[in-house]
Amino acid sequence: MTATEAPPTRQLSYVGAVGEAFAQLMREDPNVFIVGEDVSLYGSVFGVTRGLLAEFGAERVVDTPISESGIMGLGLGAAATGLRPVVDIMFMDFVGVCMDEIVNQVAKMKYMFGGKVKLPLTIHTMAGAGTSMAAQHSQSLEAWFCHVPGLKVVMPSGPYEAKGLMVAAVHDDNPVMVINTKTLLGARAHVPEELYEIALGKAHVVRQGTNFTIVAIGRMVTESLKAAEMLAEDGLDVEVIDPRTLQPFDTETVVQSVRKTHRALIAHEAVRFGGIGAEFAAQIQEEAFDYLDAPVGRVGAPFSPVPFSPPLEKEYVPNAARIAAEVRRILGKLA
Amino acid sequence: MEIPKETLLDIHRRMVRIRVFEEEAGKLMESGKVPGALHLYVGQEAVAAGVMAHLRDEDQITSTHRGHGHLVAKGGDLKKMYAELFGRATGYCNGKGGSMHISDLDLGMLGANGIVGAGLVIAIGAAFSNRYRKTDNVTCCFFGDGASNEGTFHEAANMAALYKLPVVFVCENNGFGEYTRQDRHQAVHDVADRAAGYGMPGVITDGMDAIAVFESAGEAIARARRGEGPTLLECKTYRYFDHVGVRGMGVSYRDDSEVIEWRQRDPIPLMERKLSELGILTAEQAAGVREGTLLEVREAIAFAEASPFPSADQLLEDVYTITAAGGKR
Numbered sequence: 001m002t003a004t005e006a007p008p009t010r011q012l013s014y015v016g017a018v019g020e021a022f023a024q025l026m027r028e029d030p031n032v033f034i035v036g037e038d039v040s041l042y043g044s045v046f047g048v049t050r051g052l053l054a055e056f057g058a059e060r061v062v063d064t065p066i067s068e069s070g071i072m073g074l075g076l077g078a079a080a081t082g083l084r085p086v087v088d089i090m091f092m093d094f095v096g097v098c099m100d101e102i103v104n105q106v107a108k109m110k111y112m113f114g115g116k117v118k119l120p121l122t123i124h125t126m127a128g129a130g131t132s133m134a135a136q137h138s139q140s141l142e143a144w145f146c147h148v149p150g151l152k153v154v155m156p157s158g159p160y161e162a163k164g165l166m167v168a169a170v171h172d173d174n175p176v177m178v179i180n181t182k183t184l185l186g187a188r189a190h191v192p193e194e195l196y197e198i199a200l201g202k203a204h205v206v207r208q209g210t211n212f213t214i215v216a217i218g219r220m221v222t223e224s225l226k227a228a229e230m231l232a233e234d235g236l237d238v239e240v241i242d243p244r245t246l247q248p249f250d251t252e253t254v255v256q257s258v259r260k261t262h263r264a265l266i267a268h269e270a271v272r273f274g275g276i277g278a279e280f281a282a283q284i285q286e287e288a289f290d291y292l293d294a295p296v297g298r299v300g301a302p303f304s305p306v307p308f309s310p311p312l313e314k315e316y317v318p319n320a321a322r323i324a325a326e327v328r329r330i331l332g333k334l335a
Numbered sequence: 336m337e338i339p340k341e342t343l344l345d346i347h348r349r350m351v352r353i354r355v356f357e358e359e360a361g362k363l364m365e366s367g368k369v370p371g372a373l374h375l376y377v378g379q380e381a382v383a384a385g386v387m388a389h390l391r392d393e394d395q396i397t398s399t400h401r402g403h404g405h406l407v408a409k410g411g412d413l414k415k416m417y418a419e420l421f422g423r424a425t426g427y428c429n430g431k432g433g434s435m436h437i438s439d440l441d442l443g444m445l446g447a448n449g450i451v452g453a454g455l456v457i458a459i460g461a462a463f464s465n466r467y468r469k470t471d472n473v474t475c476c477f478f479g480d481g482a483s484n485e486g487t488f489h490e491a492a493n494m495a496a497l498y499k500l501p502v503v504f505v506c507e508n509n510g511f512g513e514y515t516r517q518d519r520h521q522a523v524h525d526v527a528d529r530a531a532g533y534g535m536p537g538v539i540t541d542g543m544d545a546i547a548v549f550e551s552a553g554e555a556i557a558r559a560r561r562g563e564g565p566t567l568l569e570c571k572t573y574r575y576f577d578h579v580g581v582r583g584m585g586v587s588y589r590d591d592s593e594v595i596e597w598r599q600r601d602p603i604p605l606m607e608r609k610l611s612e613l614g615i616l617t618a619e620q621a622a623g624v625r626e627g628t629l630l631e632v633r634e635a636i637a638f639a640e641a642s643p644f645p646s647a648d649q650l651l652e653d654v655y656t657i658t659a660a661g662g663k664r
Contacts, residue, residue: 069456070494077456080445081460101453110653113432
């Protein structure tokens with residue numbers, strides 16, 4: 001490369017983007033600290049907190065016993081008394097052991113107290129199947145939390161989003177759940193070096209298109225982009241939208257798209273039945289019924305726990321081919 | 336160490352304040368003026384008063400579903416408390432929380448709580464924050480014998496001892512987890528025994544004797560302030576009324592004779608006898624404290640009843656704050 005060429009955009013992995021967000025946030029604000037199982041000395045089982053102990057010390061990068069209720073309560077009590085904690089719940093499946101703290105305490109405290117408390121609490125966790133970790137280490141449970149008033153929920157789809165949404169979450173004065181995806185950890189993309197926010201509650205049109213809208217979250221954004229390429233061979237011009245924030249949901253951006261394309265499908269990794277896609281689909285038909293030329297489709301996991309055996313798991317997890325097939329099926333219905 | 340006369344009188348006043356507040360609240364619930372369920376603190380006043388007499392506004396407490404006594408003793412505004420019980424816009428929580436969620440962040444009162452045992456883990460967070468912010472503030476966590484069977488008790492106790500957090504776990508053992516007697520809900524007699532399992536001191540005190548509570552709590556709080564870690568302080572006390580409301584006699588889960596026996600050791604006359612023996616409070620003066628409190632309480636109730644309900648447009652306020660992009664909020 002010669003000096004006259006534009007400088008390459010800096011590439012960073014998803015895991016690196018999360019780690020960089022943590023480090024920059026902690027440099028920016030001494031009230032930011034991270035607490036969770038094996039986040040300090042070990043650097044987190046996913047590597048997202050590696051290096052933080054050396055720079056910030058054990059007072060701000062806090063290892064805990066395996067006590068999720070205790071960890072979440074610690075974060076809540078600290079947030080209510082002036083700190084800005086990041087609570088790490090290693091696997092999303094473990095939320096079951098701190099569900100009261102999240103649902104009855106963290107989410108409701110502001111409302112129950114008549115708004116007289118500020119809770120700048122970030123809950124960071126790791127979701128997703130595809131690593132043969134079986135039924136208790138692979139779930140995507142985002143819909144549970146979108147249903148609870150008081151929580152904001154974000155689901156970063158790539159490294160750029162992983163950093164920008166984490167920064168926005170930690171800066172926010174409300175409890176925000178950041179659901180990262182473990183199979184995206186190695187993904188690389190351009191990530192600006194500076195501290196930047198991605199606005200919460202604002203969807204991103206990842207790919208412009210004219211005659212079909214796919215709304216995809218988390219890793220399904222990548223899969224939907226691949227599906228869009230496959231469908232382009234059929235002459236279809238697919239728009240792909242990444243809501244980025246699931247709660248509050250950017251209905252407006254999605255509905256605008258559907259009014260243009262007249263057809264929509266929602267793709268997520270979570271179980272289809274009762275998944276967040278059901279809510280998205282309902283909102284689309286409520287707001288754009290007269291514009292729809294086909295039923296709103298949904299792609300998600302089948303109604304079973306995540307299986308262990310690799311061939312079974314491969315069958316379980318949605319992918320680009322399945323998304324493309326579902327789009328074709330919907331279009332076939334039109335013929 | 337000799338307790339100053341002013342402190343003794345202050346503890347007495349706090350107890351009377353709780354008693355009168357709760358008796359009047361009970362009447363309001365019985366008459367249907369106050370909606371929902373009230374869990375009354377009557378009988379346990381010595382605990383809240385004895386502990387709170389040590390605390391500053393910056394020291395936090397976490398409370399329970401039976402939480403009125405804690406906030407009254409911490410210095411809560413009776414008008415705002417009653418207004419909250421009545422569901423009025425002038426209440427502590429603008430009428431959105433009610434009895435079980437009364438809170439006052441300015442007084443370090445991090446909320447009554449509708450979930451048994453929930454305050455335990457919130458307390459360790461406040462205590463962690465006290466140390467992180469380099470203060471010598473202490474967090475006192477109130478909970479019952481029932482809550483000592485929740486997982487949160489064990490997680491909080493372990494973490495507090497591990498991190499040597501400035502927290503005091505005040506177990507108000509009133510003999511019942513809801514309607515289930517202690518010997519039907521746990522095999523141990525003394526909750527304080529459990530402290531040893533977490534590497535912290537366990538202390539038992541007479542929860543009907545405010546001076547005993549004051550002395551035991553004083554040691555535990557001083558230890559926490561010095562950075563020497565948590566204490567589990569078990570106060571043996573008794574709930575005069577039912578889990579909810581004011582009944583309490585003629586019930587299936589306990590004998591009336593037991594209630595009568597405990598009432599003979601009522602913390603307020605007990606304190607008044609001691610203060611009288613010390614020559615610092617006469618019977619007339621004690622009656623005067625009660626009369627004065629009753630006037631204040633009636634004034635607070637009148638304020639609450641005259642207050643407006645929250646308007647419908649407040650329904651969706653304070654779920655969370657919707658924020659625009661850019662900059663800190």
